[in-house]
Amino acid sequence: MISTIINKMQKENLTPDDVLKDLLLGNQRFIENQTLDRDIKGQKIASTSKQYPKAIVLSCVDSRVPIETITDQGIGDIFVARVAGNIENEDILGSMEYACKVAGSKLVLVLGHEKCGAVSAACDDVKLGNLSSLLKKIKPAIEATTKISGKRDSSNASFVEKVVRKNIQLTIDRIREKSYILKDLEDIGVIKIVGGIYSLRSGKINLI
Numbered sequence: 001m002i003s004t005i006i007n008k009m010q011k012e013n014l015t016p017d018d019v020l021k022d023l024l025l026g027n028q029r030f031i032e033n034q035t036l037d038r039d040i041k042g043q044k045i046a047s048t049s050k051q052y053p054k055a056i057v058l059s060c061v062d063s064r065v066p067i068e069t070i071t072d073q074g075i076g077d078i079f080v081a082r083v084a085g086n087i088e089n090e091d092i093l094g095s096m097e098y099a100c101k102v103a104g105s106k107l108v109l110v111l112g113h114e115k116c117g118a119v120s121a122a123c124d125d126v127k128l129g130n131l132s133s134l135l136k137k138i139k140p141a142i143e144a145t146t147k148i149s150g151k152r153d154s155s156n157a158s159f160v161e162k163v164v165r166k167n168i169q170l171t172i173d174r175i176r177e178k179s180y181i182l183k184d185l186e187d188i189g190v191i192k193i194v195g196g197i198y199s200l201r202s203g204k205i206n207l208i
Contacts, residue, residue: 011052011104016192019054019107024205026072031203035072047076054078055107056099058171060086065113065198070205079105085118086110087137088171088178097181100191108175108182108191111205112168113198119164120154141167165208168195 014022029035056079057067067073067080079099081092088096099105112119121131122138142152145163150156172195176183185191196205 011054011106014054014106016106016189019105020109020192020194023055023057023071023073023078023107023109024207027070027203027205029072030070036074038074040075043075051076051103053099053103053105055109056081056096056105057109057111058083058086058088058092058096059111060084060113060116060118062113062117064200065111067111070198070203079103084131084134085116085122085138085167086112086171087134087167088175089137093175093179093182096175097179100185101181106191108193110168110171110175110193110195111198112164112195114161114164114200116160116164119167120160123152123154123160123163138163138167141170144170164197168197168208171195 026035053076057071058081059065059067061082061084067082068078071078079095081095083089083092096108100108118135119138119141121128122135123142126132126135141163145159145166148156148159148162150159152159154160172193175193176186182191182193186193195208197208198205
């Protein structure tokens with residue numbers, strides 16, 4: 001099956017649930033090594049003067065999590081914002097507001113992943129230049145992760161995975177809290193804000 005770039009009318013007719021389903025189906029194709037054939041040159045040309053991305057994904061910078069690849073998306077299909085630990089900040093929020101309010105994206109997906117190095121470093125209270133201030137933004141997820149057996153550092157894989165999940169949930173909470181634009185769009189059903197965790201082992205995105 002050959003995939004072509006989405007047009008304005010097709011994007012406008014999609015619901016947030018349609019977009020989420022499309023990304024998850026793409027992820028399943030990736031897992032099964034059945035990704036779509038794409039006319040890359042055609043998509044590149046078609047997107048030169050316009051773009052109609054259906055979603056924005058906030059992910060970690062981890063090289064093992066290439067977003068367009070793991071969701072089987074092509075040129076012009078989605079916006080991707082990447083930062084260690086998939087945390088929000090003013091610039092990320094502004095990018096999301098542009099994607100949804102201006103460009104008409106229907107979905108915000110906050111995607112963390114197992115064995116996240118940024119989360120592990122935050123759990124170990126690593127201090128390293130500008131990374132220190134970034135890791136500080138993950139600390140609320142560490143503090144909110146309770147009822148843990150064993151050490152509260154990166155040597156405890158179960159603890160790290162629970163912090164990964166909590167970090168995604170708190171990031172979504174802060175997106176709604178800090179961006180009235182995105183919250184209003186979600187409240188009236190124009191967009192959906194969801195979270196997921198990517199498995200490095202299986203390649204599967206599991207929603208949370």
